[in-house]
Amino acid sequence: MIKYLIIDDEHIAHDIIKGYCDMLPNMEFMADCYDAIEALDYLNKQPVDLIFLDLNMPKLKGFEFLKTLASPPKVIVTTAYNEFAIEGYELNVVDYLLKPFSFERFLSAVNKVTVSTQQLKQVPVDNEQASANQIFLKQNNSHIQVDVNTILYIEASGNYTKVVTTLDTITIREKISNTLEKLKCNSIIRIKANIYPKNNKEEINKPHIDYKFKHKGCLLYVNDNNGATYFKDKKVIPKANRIVLFDPSIEHSSSLCTDAKRRVTVNFNYF
Secondary structure (H helix, E strand, O other): OEEEEEEOOOHHHHHHHHHHHOOOOOEEEEEEEOOHHHHHHHHHHOOOOEEEEOOOOOOOOHHHHHHOOOOOOEEEEEEOOOOOHHHHHHOOOOEEEEOOOOHHHHHHHHHHHHHHHHHHHHOOOOHHHHHHOEEEEEEOOEEEEEEHHHEEEEEEEOOEEEEEEOOOEEEEOOOHHHHHHHHOOOOOEEEEEEEEEOOOOOOEOOOEOOOOOOOOEEEEEOOOOOOOEEEOOEEEOOOOOOEEEEOOOOOEEEEOOOOOOEEEEEEEEEO
């Protein structure tokens, strides 16, 4: 069961949240608090798993209240103001709900708490480790907190990137290279297919170095052709299913083919 507390100065907000929670069998209501001072007094006597927190309240604002807690529980912000979202995610809130919000949107936020609570019970981690496993992704006008360990794969689509997790699919307007830099881990493999059209004469592309890849990668040739890959002074001719290991920090280039319809390769780069 998730023990929850509502902190909001509006009675109707309490009624809506409790009504939604009553529809969920894993939610246990603990108390109503109508300002942050009342909530502080309650939390000193009774711990909870989750707080539904309004921001614009008398006496003490929502985030000011949150900063006073040494070990805060999970927090879902419920507010009519979207301009504080960035600050909220910096304070590690689980989600940021803009009033009025639907039951579907509410359920999505609560599900994040459910999964997080289950993971904490299974594998205890310290706050520093937990923070290192979190990234923030902007989808439309919302900033979504994502646990890196829940990411299944990341897919590029032009200037957009699709991040598929065990919980949701998030589409962001950002190049995949920028998204990968946020992850800061060594367990990612980037897979990229390259298709080069046939050309009337051999043309060698400008040599380059891939600085962002810190580990050796490999190149898979899909078909036979007379195009080539150049690693400094070494020339490699493509043969179907041939795999070449290489260091991306070494200057390299490629050329188009003249004897096949196209030249196809697949790059595997390790972050």
